[in-house]
Amino acid sequence: MGTRDRIIDAAEQAIHEFGIAGATTKRIARQAGCSEALLYKHFPGKEALFLAVLLERLPALGPALARLRLSEGQGDVAANLTEFAVAAVEFYIKASAIASGVLADPSLMTGFRTMLAKTGGGPHLPILALAEIIGGEQQAGRLDAGMDPQAAAAMLMGACFHRANLSYFIDLPDDTATWAATLVETLIRR
Template identity: 80%
Template sequence: MGTRDRIIDAAEQALHEFGIVGATTKRIAHQAGCSEALLYKHFPGKEALLLAVLLERVPALGPALTRLRLSVGRGDVAANLTDFAVAAVEFYTSAATIASGVLADPSLMERFRSMLAQTRTGPHVPILVLAEIIGDEQRGGRIDAKTDADAAAALLMGACFHRANLSYFVDLPDDTPTWAAAIVDTLVRR
């Protein structure tokens, strides 16, 4: 395993053990068995390291969106969207530790926002991509043309985000696939 991967692994571990405030670059470097200077050689700042953890260690939405895009016009559209919704809940549940810590630190949040703007990434991108996919399915006649694709994408992602956050506060039934199917059915009902 290379130094960069060791640093990302150490950051992920530190985030789980100490939260975002306690996951200092000094602590992460120590856990990775390297100097802080070497950490900064691989990552320009803590926010870039956090983004690497999100993109490389948390179950990602990218592959789920790719699978969904490749399924346009194929298979059962509701089942395809349900599989995506399950992946979105898993992503939001895993990303909550990092996201809540970033939100709690105004200066880190500002740097993170700036970095997201520079890299043209962020939490809005999967919603835009999902809306495009829903639009493609509409043009193929698989989703009602009257459905507002942007609203449907926002509602589906918002529901997934909400379910993930609820899981931190209450014990939810272990029925995410069934829950996701009901949400999708409501959104794409013809």
């Protein structure tokens, strides 16, 4: 395992153990077995390091969206969307430790927004991709042509985000797949 990977692993571990505020570069470097200078050789700042944890270590929406896109026009639409919704809930649960810490720190938030603007990234992109997929399923006649793809994608992603947030405050039934299937069936009902 290379130094960069060790640093990302150490950052992920520090975030889970100490929260984002306690995940200092000094602590991360010590856990990675390197100096802070070496950490900064690989990452220009904490924002870039936390983004790397988010993009490289957490279950990503990208592969789930890719699977959904590959299934476009094939199989059961509701089952395909349900599988994606389960992956989205898992992603949001895992990502919340980083996201909440970034949101709570104005300087980190500013740096994160700047970095997202430079890279063309952001949390809106999965919604746009999902809307394109829903639109493709509409064109294929597999979903109601009267459904607004942007609104449907926003509702699906928003519900997944909400369920992930609720999981931190209350004990939810463990059956996310059943919840997701009900959500999708409600959303696409004609």
